[in-house]
Amino acid sequence: MQTRLDEQFQNTPQGREAETILRSCVHCGFCLATCPTYQLSGNELDSPRGRIYLIKQLLEGQEVTRKTQLHLDRCLTCRACESTCPSGVEYARLLDIGRNEVEQTIKRSPIDRMLRFALRKVLPNRSLFAFVLKSARLSRPLLPERLQRMVPAQPKIRQNPPQANHPRRMLVLQGCVQPALNPDINHAAERVLDKLGIALVDAQQAGCCGALAYHLDAQPEGLDAMRRLIDAWWPYIANPDKLIEAIVVTASGCGVMVKDYGRLLKHDSAYAEKAARVSELAKDIGEIVAAERPELTRLLENCPAPEAEAIAFHAPCTLQHGQRLDGVIESILQTAGFRLTRVGDTHLCCGSAGAYSIVQPHIARQLRDNKIAALTRDDPAIVVTANIGCQMHLQSGTQLPVRHWIEILDQVLCGQTEDRFP
Amino acid sequence: MRHANLVEAFQNILPSESVLFEPEDLRPYECDGLSAYRQLPMIAVLPGNEAEVIEILKICEAEKIPVVARGAGTGLSGGALPHADGVLLSLAKLNEILEIDPVACTARVQPGVRNLAISEAAETYGLYYAPDPSSQIACTIGGNVAENSGGVHCLKYGLTVHNILKLRVLTIEGDVLEIGSEALDSSGFDLLALMTGSEGMLGIISEITVKLLPKPETARLVMAAFDDIEKAGAAVANIIRAGIVPAGLEMMDKMTIAAVEEFIHAGYDPDAEAILLCESDGSNEVVANEIEKIRDIMHESGAVRIDTAHSDAERQRFWAGRKAAFPAAGRVSPDYYCMDGTIPRKHLAEVLRRIEDLSLEFGLRCMNVFHAGDGNLHPLILYDANRSGELEKAEAFGARILEICIEAGGSLTGEHGVGIEKLNQMCLQFGDAERDLFHAVKAAFDPDSQLNPGKAIPSLRRCAEFGAMHVHRGEEKFPDLPRF
Numbered sequence A: 001m002q003t004r005l006d007e008q009f010q011n012t013p014q015g016r017e018a019e020t021i022l023r024s025c026v027h028c029g030f031c032l033a034t035c036p037t038y039q040l041s042g043n044e045l046d047s048p049r050g051r052i053y054l055i056k057q058l059l060e061g062q063e064v065t066r067k068t069q070l071h072l073d074r075c076l077t078c079r080a081c082e083s084t085c086p087s088g089v090e091y092a093r094l095l096d097i098g099r100n101e102v103e104q105t106i107k108r109s110p111i112d113r114m115l116r117f118a119l120r121k122v123l124p125n126r127s128l129f130a131f132v133l134k135s136a137r138l139s140r141p142l143l144p145e146r147l148q149r150m151v152p153a154q155p156k157i158r159q160n161p162p163q164a165n166h167p168r169r170m171l172v173l174q175g176c177v178q179p180a181l182n183p184d185i186n187h188a189a190e191r192v193l194d195k196l197g198i199a200l201v202d203a204q205q206a207g208c209c210g211a212l213a214y215h216l217d218a219q220p221e222g223l224d225a226m227r228r229l230i231d232a233w234w235p236y237i238a239n240p241d242k243l244i245e246a247i248v249v250t251a252s253g254c255g256v257m258v259k260d261y262g263r264l265l266k267h268d269s270a271y272a273e274k275a276a277r278v279s280e281l282a283k284d285i286g287e288i289v290a291a292e293r294p295e296l297t298r299l300l301e302n303c304p305a306p307e308a309e310a311i312a313f314h315a316p317c318t319l320q321h322g323q324r325l326d327g328v329i330e331s332i333l334q335t336a337g338f339r340l341t342r343v344g345d346t347h348l349c350c351g352s353a354g355a356y357s358i359v360q361p362h363i364a365r366q367l368r369d370n371k372i373a374a375l376t377r378d379d380p381a382i383v384v385t386a387n388i389g390c391q392m393h394l395q396s397g398t399q400l401p402v403r404h405w406i407e408i409l410d411q412v413l414c415g416q417t418e419d420r421f422p
Numbered sequence B: 001m002r003h004a005n006l007v008e009a010f011q012n013i014l015p016s017e018s019v020l021f022e023p024e025d026l027r028p029y030e031c032d033g034l035s036a037y038r039q040l041p042m043i044a045v046l047p048g049n050e051a052e053v054i055e056i057l058k059i060c061e062a063e064k065i066p067v068v069a070r071g072a073g074t075g076l077s078g079g080a081l082p083h084a085d086g087v088l089l090s091l092a093k094l095n096e097i098l099e100i101d102p103v104a105c106t107a108r109v110q111p112g113v114r115n116l117a118i119s120e121a122a123e124t125y126g127l128y129y130a131p132d133p134s135s136q137i138a139c140t141i142g143g144n145v146a147e148n149s150g151g152v153h154c155l156k157y158g159l160t161v162h163n164i165l166k167l168r169v170l171t172i173e174g175d176v177l178e179i180g181s182e183a184l185d186s187s188g189f190d191l192l193a194l195m196t197g198s199e200g201m202l203g204i205i206s207e208i209t210v211k212l213l214p215k216p217e218t219a220r221l222v223m224a225a226f227d228d229i230e231k232a233g234a235a236v237a238n239i240i241r242a243g244i245v246p247a248g249l250e251m252m253d254k255m256t257i258a259a260v261e262e263f264i265h266a267g268y269d270p271d272a273e274a275i276l277l278c279e280s281d282g283s284n285e286v287v288a289n290e291i292e293k294i295r296d297i298m299h300e301s302g303a304v305r306i307d308t309a310h311s312d313a314e315r316q317r318f319w320a321g322r323k324a325a326f327p328a329a330g331r332v333s334p335d336y337y338c339m340d341g342t343i344p345r346k347h348l349a350e351v352l353r354r355i356e357d358l359s360l361e362f363g364l365r366c367m368n369v370f371h372a373g374d375g376n377l378h379p380l381i382l383y384d385a386n387r388s389g390e391l392e393k394a395e396a397f398g399a400r401i402l403e404i405c406i407e408a409g410g411s412l413t414g415e416h417g418v419g420i421e422k423l424n425q426m427c428l429q430f431g432d433a434e435r436d437l438f439h440a441v442k443a444a445f446d447p448d449s450q451l452n453p454g455k456a457i458p459s460l461r462r463c464a465e466f467g468a469m470h471v472h473r474g475e476e477k478f479p480d481l482p483r484f
């Protein structure tokens, strides 16, 4: 597409990057077909091509208002459009640039600002979030049923993972909300990897990956969180005596972010190199397990096959569109003997999308209900996914159990048959 | 009525988010798939049902305001380019599949339903909708009818016009016309054929009944690679001459293959000068037989590599690559100008050679994608709109290609429509008498020329001006035109 960027953007790195991306869009409209928000609204302004155009007019110096901000806010950053785009348009990156620019010029309402501020302060803060969650759980019985469902129940914690000691070592990202919401996910990952001969190492000081703030209109704050995490990890990565093979991430939403550090910090001379190294090491737990398939198959031979219950797999957007790991986990589950049900419209977002379900509850709920309908049409006994956000969001809309896939693989491998599908 | 009053009139019948009237909101609607042509509409409206569309039309009729329909805006000839003083009428929200009749093999759908969504919904019954434009993932069935779109499988299954049974059409007055019938033939003039390809100039299509076909028992695909594009052209002719009607027969040249491979990793031969994709479908036996024959012909015609897709997934991937060919050009060049001429197949090699010469003459690269079976050529002229003068150069190059097509005995639109883009070339293809008839038909439906005015049929004046600029080999092409 033709572009005529405004002078003020012509010579900034962001401006130039945005221009390259804009120019790679040929306005074919293919991406409209797979965009969840366009599917709901039928409005070009809520489509990827329309948002690209809104950002183009912003960078071309046309006046924009709160309306542009609204249509950019409504984007889930699910990146289904990127998977669909034959021209290779890096939409999400353009959106980051566009959102940041809009944020500089358009002031949000005080309520909106407060909500976003609170989310940025509470969610990434592990102890604060744990406290809030605990209070919510305590008051759960007092809430009306609809609200009750929004407060995630206390998961059962099974035995703690072993203190594994293997020559093969990997760092694990604890994350911010996951340990409070469901600590068992990382425990399960530890047990499974232990069986595969890999020890997981936890860096004590490590906190949030920065995704929350970065996608909640506070990009500098997000970048700071990234730097802090890199600092916490670096002594482990740089230690030549105890080599770290990879950084394991069990939430695909965090994984996609960590994999992007290299690009996001490339202009920061103090961090560029380290960030690139961290991104290179980052792997979704699915990639790690898939790489050990021969060993996994051997282990499975000694395990009783899982009961013939059918599983519906929900591939998080951050897994399939962000990390392009479509099919990897599905195939592991099949190897483990599970029957996967047929699911329609697998490319569509469930509406969780980080804090989206809180800041755009209306669209998020529609998408969630559509997703649950698509997931359950073949009558599964359980829904599994690969990201804590999707898990909680889906669970708020269904009676069926929604689990992380590593937990159920853990049950098969480690013979914990009790409490199969709570 | 003043702008503000009009906006208010629309706001009275539509939710406020469905009436766009400020440049900020209108700009994303300023163009379709041909983004070189841009125009802000006065107002854009997004109705959600037929009743709202009728109300909108009544207001526009009363105020004599132009109305431009828009589906998904994937058109490549600027058909949905807005009118500066008009209303852009988006039909994208009318996206419901109203009924699928698995016994009669029909589907009744709203105009904003995506082409592919029909086949996806019909799949449960083992049925599908045959015309498959490469843009089928996104384009709407209303747009398909308005453009009489074709696709890679049209060689065997026909264009849109051959696959629809009935339309509901709204006149500019807001009256409802029911055209066609559920039966294969209907009495009176064939208005169904007239509406198909009418580019939004005769009425607004508000409902379509399409034919569905049973999915063939099997479909298999041969990919043949050639070291010379002329040999590929000859292979096409040989296949047709052998009496085979492939379900699809497509050609891509080297540059196209490279661009597409990067996106889809289909496994095309990267060293080939051209590849042919040839599909056979039907009963297992027939297909096995036909595939054997096709392979033989490809071999005799000099193919250097012949692969048959091993699985249905691989077959689909081969097609997905072909269907992504235009936008994949965006990986090679910031802009492309997609041409859409048809030529008699036998002239393929010669026409391609002349295009190559022109490419050198204009200094612009050109990728070639070709519905080889039915002679529909899509040269993609690559240019950079940010360089001044390059669009004009691309247009001049494109015009020359279309002239070559007409000289070779072909026509200037295979399936993308005339829109705003090919108005001048319409002067070349048709004489006065035909154009007068076109105008008379238009006037019969739309006396004040409010529906998509200025598209698809050139005014006499335009042709005269174009003719004056375009004196060919010293002689005037249109001696019968009045000169101004």
Ligand SMILES: Cc1cc2nc3c(=O)[nH]c(=O)nc-3n(C[C@H](O)[C@H](O)[C@H](O)COP(=O)(O)OP(=O)(O)OC[C@H]3O[C@@H](n4cnc5c(N)ncnc54)[C@H](O)[C@@H]3O)c2cc1C
Residues within 6 Å of the ligand: A027, A028, A029, B032, B033, B068, B069, B070, B071, B072, B073, B074, B075, B076, B078, B079, B080, B091, B111, B132, B133, B134, B135, B138, B139, B140, B141, B142, B143, B144, B145, B146, B147, B148, B149, B150, B151, B152, B199, B200, B201, B203, B204, B205, B206, B326, B327, B415, B416, B417, B452
């Ligand atoms: C990458 C790419 C590949 C393509 N491949 C093909 C191909 O293989 N074959 C092919 O034939 N075309 C192809 N096209 C062109 C385009 O997709 C088709 O012309 C398609 O039918 C347009 O549908 P749309 O919904 O996008 O219509 P739009 O572009 O929105 O509109 C097209 C025309 O139809 C009119 N219109 C739309 N809806 C209605 C309605 N309900 N009532 C009355 N008029 C209406 C508009 O006014 C306009 O004149 C391709 C386009 C792209 C970008």
Ligand code: SF4
Residues within 6 Å of the ligand: A024, A025, A026, A027, A028, A029, A030, A031, A032, A048, A049, A052, A081, A084, A085, A086, A087, A088, A089, A091, B327, B330
């Ligand atoms: S699919 Fe890609 S090139 Fe086409 S409009 Fe969308 S972003 Fe642009």
Ligand code: SF4
Residues within 6 Å of the ligand: A034, A035, A036, A037, A038, A046, A047, A048, A051, A074, A075, A076, A077, A078, A079, A080, A081, A082, A091
């Ligand atoms: S990221 Fe998702 S919601 Fe946003 S434009 Fe792309 S497809 Fe639509």
